[in-house]
Amino acid sequence: MAVVLPLLLLLLIGSSPTTRAAANGDLQTSLKPHAACSSGQVMPRDDRTRVPLYRLPGPCSPPSSFTGAAKATPSLADLLRRDQLRVDHIHWRLSESQGVGVSEGSVKEPVRFGVAYLHDQPVIQVRIGSESKGSVQQQQQSPPGVVQTVVLDTASDVPWVQCAPCPVPPCHPQADSTYDPARSSTYDAVTCGSPACEQLGRRYGGGCANGQCRYRVPFPNSNLSSSSGTYGTDLLAVGPNSGITFKFGCSHAEAGQGGISDSDNTTAGVMALGGGPESLVSQAAANYGNAFSYCIPAATERRPAGFFVLGAPPSADSSAYVATPMLRYPRVPTFYLVRLQGIAVNGQLLNVTPSVFATGTVLDSRTAVTRLAPTAYRALREAFRGWMAVYTAAPPRGSLDTCYDFSGAAFVAPPRVELVLERGNVLELDRSGVLFHDCLAFAPNSDDRMLGILGNVQQQTMEVLYDVGGGAVGFRRGAC
Structure with missing residues (x-):
């Protein structure tokens, strides 16, 4: 594209x-948020990789994926505190590169912080794997794979989802069915010493176990909180007529208090959109072009959803x-x-x-x-x-x-x-x-x-x- x-x-x-x-x-x-969702539909341009984007929680969120999320809506004080911790993390990451964009002493390594800050977060649903459920007719009407609700994150590089076995705790309970690599005929663990494993480097590499590559994503205090497990590949579908072979973290454990195991999280994991070679954007560039876009709906609107698209828009839309x-x-x-x-x-x-x-x-x-x-x-x-x-x-x-x-x-x-x-x-x-x-x-x-x-x-x-x-x-x- x-x-x-x-x-x-x-x-x-x-x-x-x-x-x-x-x-x-x-x-x-x-300016008050609406409590109910309207029936109107927002139809952005037609694209094979377009999927709805939702706010979590919100009146138009898929109820099957966010059951109970509204009960854990944080107070404004807690929301702002977590927001500042994310800001601190971004500044800290940038300061690692010879003090980019900071002054000496103005940025400190943040305290415990996880990806559980999910109030008003953008989420989408994707399909991972080749496992099919239901009748033959149901399988023909929808592509195979397990539906996973993931948070869109433009400031991280390694996508990951929780994978069975993933006991609670250390994993958190999620609304979607947990992806089980053993039930997908297209899943493969990345092998130790392979280019994909070496690419994780010191920041994201988690060593090896039984010849399989391990990943580790810090949240963001690398000594206290992280998602870790096997680095693997499987089919990923973003939209009804799309699909790529996708490298991602298969999370079997989440360590650290204040991490993703907080009670306001019901998602399966994180879809990383950052500029690193491990991100969804980099992996999909050969198929859909090295571009993506999204639209986050306003909390004051009752529209069903925004959207997320892999790839660039038609040239006629550029104006x-x-x-x-x-x-x-x-x-x-x-x-x-x-x-x-x-x-x-x-x-x-x-x-x-x-x-x-x-x-x-x-x-x-x-x-x-x-x-x-x-x-x-x-x-x-x-x-x-x-x-x-x-x-x-x-x-x-x-x-x-x-x-x-x-x-x-x-x-x-x-x-x-x-x-x-x-x-x-x-x-x-x-x-x-x-x-x-x-x-x-x-x-x-x-x-x-x-x-x-x-x-x-x-x-x-x-x-x-x-x-x-x-x-x-x-x-x-x-x-x-």
Whole structure:
């Protein structure tokens, strides 16, 4: 599949610099999450690798996969605490490469943190293996394999799912049937000394046992928390008419308190989308092109789902994207970054020098709240508070220090917030990406030299296209 870089780069030079809302009236909305799911369907472009993407938990999540998840919805304080731990982990990983994007002493190795932070996380369902269940007619209507619900993670490299035998504990109970490699005729363990095993390296390699390659994925304190097991291959289907032979971690144990065994997790594992050679994106590049995209639906909407797509969109769709170059750090290939040049509030550019954003901004599908350099955040906060002066201020909520009491307001109209991307293209955030729990949905880093992180609250309702092979990122507003 052709990669869309040429058209995206043409957009960088020749497209209109901004997309505006039609009127302020379009920005007025109730910001409370809906409790019920509507019957309307969002139909993005037809693609053989397209699958629905859900928020966990949410009114439109598949009930069979998320039974009981809503009961464990964390408090805002706990959600923000876990969000900050993920941010700390990303900064720590980047600091391993000669202090990339950090100042000395500003980043410390984070304490115990797991992948169990699953409130408002993007998840998809895939099929792994060749095991078939049900009648012959049912098998003909759906492809073989075990359905597995996995978290999409753009900041990790090794995909993994829980595999039988996986006793609870140390494994966590999951809603889907556990994938059993012994029941799949197409499963093979990766052998010790093979190129695939050697590729795991020191970071992800877990040694050998009985001639089989072992993997280990730290979460992220490598001495306390991890997923580990056999590194194997089997068939993976993403979408109804797709399939590849897929290398992944077959997890038989999860170690460490505060890890994935927390009670709010019912998923099977993690689908890694990072830039490392082990990720789904790298493995599928020969079949579908070195690109992927997703659209995370807003929590304030009742639409059934967003979507995830492996591969690039048709070239005719390229004009719909606001595009910018993709940045990569060769010594830390996991992460995808873009560079901001400024931020505007209701069309007024903040007085922040572009050098404040020079280190870059990491795109992360699992961090919730966007992190900015303190200088940029203070300017945004001041402008935002000015436009929101008509509303009643509320006390800070954890790291969110600009909050409001909307109990007396039938509708809320936050100001338009736009991100000025490298080469001048401007991306207007959806109104749902401006406020989070009635607070400004941004937070400051502790140092201007630390990299920013564009979180999933700001990404929601947009298709975010990662043209990895072409070195560009595209944003398509109103995609889900």
